[in-house]
Amino acid sequence: MDLTWLILLAAFGLENAVPIGLAAQGELITEKSGILNIGIYGGMAIPAFAAAAADLAFGPVLGGGSAYMGLLAAMATGAGLNFVFAYLSTKIHIDQVIAGIGINIFAVGITAVFLQRYYTVDGTPNGNTVAPLFSITGLAQNLRISISPLMAAMFLLPILVYLFLGRTKLGLHIRAVGENPKAAEAAGVDVAWVRIAATAIGGMLLGLGGAYLTVDFNPNFVPDYAQAIFPAFIALAAVIAGGWKPGYVLAVSILFGVTEALRPVLAVSSAQGYLFTTLPYIVTVIVLGIASKRLRPPAALALPYKKE
Amino acid sequence: MLTGVLKSAVPSLVALALGLLVASAVMLAFGEDPVGIFSALFRGALTTQFGQSSVLNYMYSYILLALAFLLPGKAGIWNIGGQGQAILGGVAAALLVEFVALPPVVWPLAAIVVAILTGAAWAAICGLLEAYRNASAIVTTIMTNFIAANLATFILYYVLIPKAHVPSFYNEVDFPAGATLLTLPYFTTSIMIIVAVLVAVGTAFFLSRTTLGYKIRATGLGSRPAESKGINPRTTKVIAMIIGGGIAGLAGAGAVMSVGHGCGTVACYQDGFASGWFGGFGFAGIAVALVAVNDPLASIFSAVFFSILAAGMPFAYQNIYIVWAMQGIIIIFMAAPELSRMILTQRGKRKWT
Numbered sequence: 001m002d003l004t005w006l007i008l009l010a011a012f013g014l015e016n017a018v019p020i021g022l023a024a025q026g027e028l029i030t031e032k033s034g035i036l037n038i039g040i041y042g043g044m045a046i047p048a049f050a051a052a053a054a055d056l057a058f059g060p061v062l063g064g065g066s067a068y069m070g071l072l073a074a075m076a077t078g079a080g081l082n083f084v085f086a087y088l089s090t091k092i093h094i095d096q097v098i099a100g101i102g103i104n105i106f107a108v109g110i111t112a113v114f115l116q117r118y119y120t121v122d123g124t125p126n127g128n129t130v131a132p133l134f135s136i137t138g139l140a141q142n143l144r145i146s147i148s149p150l151m152a153a154m155f156l157l158p159i160l161v162y163l164f165l166g167r168t169k170l171g172l173h174i175r176a177v178g179e180n181p182k183a184a185e186a187a188g189v190d191v192a193w194v195r196i197a198a199t200a201i202g203g204m205l206l207g208l209g210g211a212y213l214t215v216d217f218n219p220n221f222v223p224d225y226a227q228a229i230f231p232a233f234i235a236l237a238a239v240i241a242g243g244w245k246p247g248y249v250l251a252v253s254i255l256f257g258v259t260e261a262l263r264p265v266l267a268v269s270s271a272q273g274y275l276f277t278t279l280p281y282i283v284t285v286i287v288l289g290i291a292s293k294r295l296r297p298p299a300a301l302a303l304p305y306k307k308e
Numbered sequence: 309m310l311t312g313v314l315k316s317a318v319p320s321l322v323a324l325a326l327g328l329l330v331a332s333a334v335m336l337a338f339g340e341d342p343v344g345i346f347s348a349l350f351r352g353a354l355t356t357q358f359g360q361s362s363v364l365n366y367m368y369s370y371i372l373l374a375l376a377f378l379l380p381g382k383a384g385i386w387n388i389g390g391q392g393q394a395i396l397g398g399v400a401a402a403l404l405v406e407f408v409a410l411p412p413v414v415w416p417l418a419a420i421v422v423a424i425l426t427g428a429a430w431a432a433i434c435g436l437l438e439a440y441r442n443a444s445a446i447v448t449t450i451m452t453n454f455i456a457a458n459l460a461t462f463i464l465y466y467v468l469i470p471k472a473h474v475p476s477f478y479n480e481v482d483f484p485a486g487a488t489l490l491t492l493p494y495f496t497t498s499i500m501i502i503v504a505v506l507v508a509v510g511t512a513f514f515l516s517r518t519t520l521g522y523k524i525r526a527t528g529l530g531s532r533p534a535e536s537k538g539i540n541p542r543t544t545k546v547i548a549m550i551i552g553g554g555i556a557g558l559a560g561a562g563a564v565m566s567v568g569h570g571c572g573t574v575a576c577y578q579d580g581f582a583s584g585w586f587g588g589f590g591f592a593g594i595a596v597a598l599v600a601v602n603d604p605l606a607s608i609f610s611a612v613f614f615s616i617l618a619a620g621m622p623f624a625y626q627n628i629y630i631v632w633a634m635q636g637i638i639i640i641f642m643a644a645p646e647l648s649r650m651i652l653t654q655r656g657k658r659k660w661t
Contacts, residue, residue, distance in 0.1 A: 038446065042636075088644060097386060097446055098598060098643035105591055106636025110334075112629035117338055233450060240447060274462040281451040285433075288443035302446070 004143065009261050011145045015217060016231075017257025019044070019209040021154035023235035024242070024249045025161050026205025030082070031239060032165060033198030034178040036302035038100025039085055040206060041232040042107030046081055047074035047207030049111040052214040052221035053118075055127035067128040070215035071208065078207020079200045086199035090192035093304055112223050123222035130216045150212045154253075157205070158246035165246075174198045178298035181305040191305050209235065230260070230277075237284035243295050256280040317606075320599045323641035324613065327634045334630060345624045352623020353616045361495040362619035363612075365566070366589075368504035369394075370611040372559035373593025375511050376552040378602040380431075380445075382515060383541075383548035384528040385438055389449030390556040391590025392456030393430050397423035397557025398564040399460045399468075405487040405565075406471050412486040419487060420561045427557020428550045430456065435549030439542035445549070453590070489565045498566035505608060507555060512604040524548050559589065592618070595635050598642040 023044055030037050037043065054073035058066035085103060088094040115121065132146035165171040173194045176184040181191045209231060214221045234256050242249030263276040288295075332342035353359040376390040401419040410418055434452055437443040489498040515521040523544045527534045531541040596614050600606035614635070621631045 036446070038450070088640075092644050094640070094644035097388075098594075099640050101388065101591060101594060102636045102639030102643060104636070105595075105639060106633050109629045109632025109634070109636055113334065113633055116629065233454065236447070237451060272462070272466070274458040274465075278455045278458045281454045285437070285443075285448055285451050285455075288448060289437050289441050292437075292441045292443045302444070 005265065007143065007145075009258065009265065011143075012261035013254065013258030014151060015257070016260045017254045018148070018151050018154050018217070019212045019231035020235045020238055020256055021209075021250055021253035022150065022157065022212065023206045023209035023231060024238040024253050025157045025246060026078075026202035026209065027235055027239050028202075028242075028244060028246060028249055029161060029165070029174065029205070030199045030202030031244065031301055032178045032298055033174045033195045034181060034298055034300035034303060034305070035086060035089065035195050035199050036096055036100070037082070037085070037199065037202065038097055038236075039103030039107075040100075040236050042100075042103035043078055043082055043085075043203055043206035044210035044213075044232045045107040045111055046210075047078040048210030048214045049114065049124075049221050050074055050077040051207075051211035052124045052127060053114075055215045056124060059127055064128045064131065067130045067215045070127070071130065071211050074207035074211035074215075075204040076207070078203040078205070078210065080203070082203025082206070083196060083200040085203075086196040089304065090195050093306065096302055096304065111221070115221070115223055121223065124214075124220045126219040127215065129219050148212075148216050150208065150216055153208070154250070158250040161246040170194070170197060175298075177305075178300055181300050181303075185305075185307065191307070195305075234280050237280055240295070240297075241284050241287045243291075244297055256283075316601065320601060320606075320610070320642065323599060323638050326641050327638035330637045331630050331634045334633070348624035349620035350616065351620075353620030356623075357495070359619055359623060361497045363615045364492070364495055364497045364501045366592075366615035366618045367611050368500040368562055369559050369589040370593055370596045370614055371504040371508050371607055372555050372562070373589050374597035374600065374607040374611060375508060375604060376427075376556035376559070377594050378597040378600070378604065378607065379511060379515070379524070379555065380435070380545075380548040380552040381597070381602055382528045383524040383545050384530075385435065385545045385549055386444075386446045387431065387434070387449055387549060387552045388446060388594070389431060389434055389452050389456075389590075390552070390559075390593050392449070392453035393427035393553040393556035394560035394563070394590065395456045395460045396430050397427035397560030399463050399560070400426035400557070401561040402468055402564050403463070405484065406468055409484075415487045416489055416565060419565060420558065423557040423561030424554040425557070427560060428554035431549045431553020431556070432546060435546040435553075438549075439545045487565065489562070491566075498562065500562035500566055503558070503562070507558070508604050508608050511555075515604065520544075520547065556590075559593075563589075592635060595639050595642075598639060 023040065026043075027037060027040055051070035051074035055066050055070035058069040062069065081103070085099060089096045089099060112121075115123065119125065130148055130150065132148050133152055134147055136145040136147065137143070163171075165175055173184065173189050174197075176187070176189055177191045177194045178198075184194075185191050213231070235253070238249055238252040238256060242252040259276065259279045263273045266272075266276065328346070332346075335342040335345060353363050373390045373394060376393065377387055380387040401423040404419045404422045405415065408418075409415075430452065434445045434448040437448050438445040489500060491498055492501070515525060523534070523539045524547070526537055526539055527541045527544040527548075534541045534544070592614055596607055596610045599613070600610040617631050617634070
């Protein structure tokens with residue numbers, strides 16, 4: 001039996017999973033602190049654009065290394081954007097959900113505005129991409145699977161996130177303010193700043209996920225909003241379907257990535273492909289519907305906290 | 309009373325002003341002239357026949373989708389799914405028109421009823437999940453938006469276009485003349501704008517003067533206080549979602565059944581709803597409702613502003629995406645009444661509360 005298509009499926013599935021997996025771990029850290037970041041699309045799209053822009057700007061100076069400047073730029077803008085969002089929602093008591101919606105719409109607009117001003121409406125020109133760590137050949141004829149550093153990061157991150165949340169002081173504080181902010185405050189934890197930190201760290205990972213789309217998987221940023229919409233909201237879904245546990249969230253991210261890779265395999269026509277695209281969302285709604293009583297979301301998720 | 313109204317409008321006006329300010333700053337940074345651009349925008353939208361029709365065309369969707377967001381909101385349930393409910397409503401109306409032939413007046417009415425029922429049923433899923441399974445509608449309505457958009461595109465390509473025998477690269481299905489909505493005199497837009505204003509007035513009356521409206525508002529103030537008044541908060545939340553979804557479905561029917569601006573075709577619906585998920589009307593509707601501070605009647609006025617922006621921008625500025633950026637900024641500022649309060653108090657206007 002020819003296993004080529006299975007290998008291809010795994011390879012494409014993993015590639016699809018990288019932005020989902022990276023962003024989902026970021027969103028997980030944020031949600032653990034009690035902040036629900038609906039602005040996840042903006043948190044990926046703006047850094048994705050920043051990555052492409054930095055990549056192009058540093059291209060003449062650094063050559064192929066400019067892609068790494070893209071990654072840095074994406075992490076910085078992701079953290080910065082989320083810092084502002086978290087500062088507004090904890091210190092100025094802005095409504096998290098509404099602000100998140102606002103950030104998403106703002107992201108669509110502002111990236112398109114800058115794109116049209118500095119590049120073309122159709123997208124940025126191609127820049128450099130992150131060099132793969134190593135390539136796997138010989139599995140099938142003419143097949144070369146490149147393992148990107150970001151893919152390696154996707155597999156490593158859940159372990160790091162698990163250790164961060166379970167073993168470090170900041171991690172414990174994040175979980176404490178996400179479960180019972182009042183008790184945490186009484187124990188001397190600064191609820192607002194812990195939430196801001198968790199959201200900014202999450203933003204770095206959202207940015208990395210966005211950067212994968214523009215300086216790794218693709219060499220450019222295109223204003224095809226599907227490019228970042230798909231991974232962003234799937235990542236939001238993966239956090240829930242993975243029950244707020246880093247390892248499960250990774251597993252679900254890969255599962256959703258493979259589902260998307262199955263689309264061209266199983267859908268006879270492009271029209272049927274649209275049905276496949278709905279699968280991760282349907283899975284998430286079903287998981288929420290069936291297991292919501294057993295899922296353990298952070299108790300204070302999406303609840304604002306005001307110091308008394 | 310009038311000063312009360314003015315006072316309550318302050319945060320909205322501040323948010324709108326800040327949105328305009330940020331957009332102007334971006335234009336200035338690009339070396340462009342914001343005053344010229346905005347005056348061209350208002351001239352285009354308000355003084356040309358095309359612009360005026362376009363304003364009305366945007367307005368009915370904005371009003372209805374704002375109501376679809378704010379009515380469930382009064383019961384304390386987040387309906388971010390107006391977009392999906394409208395899309396499926398539009399598709400359901402299109403399916404009825406394509407597959408069932410009815411007499412002229414009954415035909416569009418039946419299509420509208422089917423659209424309302426579809427939008428309501430789709431919203432009911434999320435309402436039931438929140439009320440009885442504790443699954444937040446914030447998340448499920450976002451998820452169902454994507455399911456709806458993709459399902460609708462599938463039905464468009466797989467069912468509607470083959471049925472209408474149109475080569476698929478046209479991506480459109482023309483409606484038979486008997487199944488479209490009446491067109492307003494002078495304007496190239498349908499009577500939907502009148503319907504939308506009536507629905508807004510009806511919603512205001514419903515919320516303030518009926519028992520069910522009272523129950524919805526009581527539930528929004530908290531499940532426990534509502535229970536102590538003998539109200540079942542779960543049922544009430546589901547009912548509020550169903551009504552909101554029905555209103556969104558009506559907007560979807562309007563989008564596919566209105567003639568003018570290339571509408572009266574599923575292509576219009578396709579451009580307006582399915583492909584442009586974010587440019588889509590659902591999120592603009594949320595912005596409209598927020599600026600109206602969740603007041604049904606104020607939504608009409610807030611929709612006027614957003615419609616002028618959307619309809620006038622193509623006249624003024626090739627970079628129309630700035631409207632989206634502006635909408636985002638306005639939404640963010642509306643999310644923080646304290647933000648506008650801070651800005652005002654720093655200028656010494658401490659009287660306003």
